[in-house]
Amino acid sequence: MLATAFSRYINNFRGFSREIWILTLITFINRAGTMVLPFLSKYLKEDLNLSYAEVGWIMVAFGLGSMLGSWLGGKLSDKIGFYRIMVFSLFTSGLLLFFIQYIRTFWGLCAGMFVIMTVADMFRPAMFVSLATYSKPENRTRSLTLVRLAVNLGFAAGPALGGLIIMNLGYGGLFWVDGSSCIISILIFTLLVKERKKSADLETANSETEIPVSVFKDKIFWLFLFVCFITAMLFFQLFTTLPLYHNEKFGLTEFQSGLLLSLNGLLIFFLEMPIVSFTQRKNINHLRIILWGTLLMSLSFYVLLINIWAGMLIISILFITFGEMFIFPFSNSFALSRAPKGHEGRYMALFTMSFSLAHIASSKTGLTIIDSFGYQANWFVMGSLGILSVASCIWLQKLVKKE
Template structure:
């Protein structure tokens, strides 16, 4: 692709143009919030080094955070439909800022456990509201591109946060908590000022509930598929570093090869989102899951840093293919007055899979690294096959 092509107005418009100002306010807030999200990636180091906890105690505290995160998807999904998208997102971010400060000042184990649980509930509460906002603001044919751009903002912000968080952790953890709180507050206030309420009118907010979501057999089937895919995908960030260190590599080696993931997403994903978003969503997602599965399975036979990098490149390509598609599918399945709840169940599927991932992955790793990666690859291929099976039903609902 030439620089002349990249500079053409039509090319740029197809990638980032044509979306309303309210979406870009949401996008900007998401980026700012993600840049400041330094506490979560370094919380294990903080608990063990700054608070003197054992690995076991730190693990329990982080598990409590995970339970809070699981609950947040259901609670926030209900609030997004009941009170509105804007108030749920803003309230969640303001509560996150307050809890961040409280956690930074907590010294006793009970206080840390309590604030970590609250933080788990508040930190991810924005997701169902954000997903519902996009579904409300963006027409169906552009939703995959919009969700893909939010995915890109998350990855760009995360890359900055990882570098900045490491520096601030050395300078003093207080900086890390303060900046994380400030960016959460900025996100919430930006949405409150620049994003209108898009949810159903007050008279419509009482109709339906989570029972309606779970009666939707197509949504339930899709959620099960998401659990499978997230169990597989999360291995890259849970058991892959363990497998590499067991094989004689260092944490620096893992950091280098996982950086390939972020770099490729930031460089490539915005260039492909509009084209992929206009293809059949079920088929595109199945292809992406299959590529991720093959890339993860390839880890079973690599033994060099270059080999690990190749496997990361492959499953990252699959991740780029899937970017934005899942959110677009959920938006197409959800009636407008239940978009928050549908997004909450979708978020619950991701969080549940991420919590199951280390339990399954570490057990398989103890048995055999080869068994681990072949099994995980097979799990994602099963998810891809499941998508192809429900593909006709997805197409009918979309139509």
């Protein structure tokens, strides 16, 4: 029984090309290496003695750089090819990480963070286009899911490694290791993966769809981006307001909060690929799955309104995790399938920008509501935003059907 279950699980990982596995490996190395991120606000506050307001502005510069990088990465991927953008982005951001530790002034850090994130986040849309190029058409959604698993595993390993490095080498060591991981991962990529033009089947499939040539005229895609923005905004509460709530309302330690986040990561690792494989076998419409995921994400905040039992935190994490598994792999795939020939980079740029914008808006909105009206008000607002996203999803399905 156990052997059969294990065999079925392993079967979900068959059929990927060699290039996809190498892309997955470098994504894992790169994400595990981004150990500066969880400690960035701590480093700015405690090591550089900046005020909370100054830290906030540096994080805004960080988010704006991420948005510009996503847009540039997508646009340039269409112009000069995803391969060159990926190599430039990772290699240059690795070098910049070595130097940013020597910047100690507020304005210098604002400019430094903006530049480094502009260069670093050019990688994401280019990587999405590369996945579409190196994977078979029937494996495209599963390839995106495989890379998401690498991202999740990398994020799980990164903070623990980062903590050990800070204890032994200080914050300076963190920047050296992070920069080195970027350069090592892209060297592995250039040695093992050769540049390839966009796959013929992607061009054929996308050229057959009667979609406006300019992404700015594609109304369906903009409505879809709104759904992505709201769901990402809800998801990022997991890393901003929820850990604070765990401690302030129920007295959970950092370790206990970490265990709840680990539950999220473990469920994704074991269940996301089987769920994606099952939906593909049954040929379930992607927008319908995204709709159910959005509803679950919304419910994850409404259950927190019942604040008399700490067990509701586990139920909330389960809802948000299954919502994430239903939304993110299929939204990646929908965005890519929507792009006409030659515009894949632009489409994936706007798609990744919606997440960068959600990252900025999520913490700012959540913390402002909590500061003025308390946690309960924030959970109600987030849950209601989720319901607005569900309604948008239903409208989106109707528009696609009509088209």
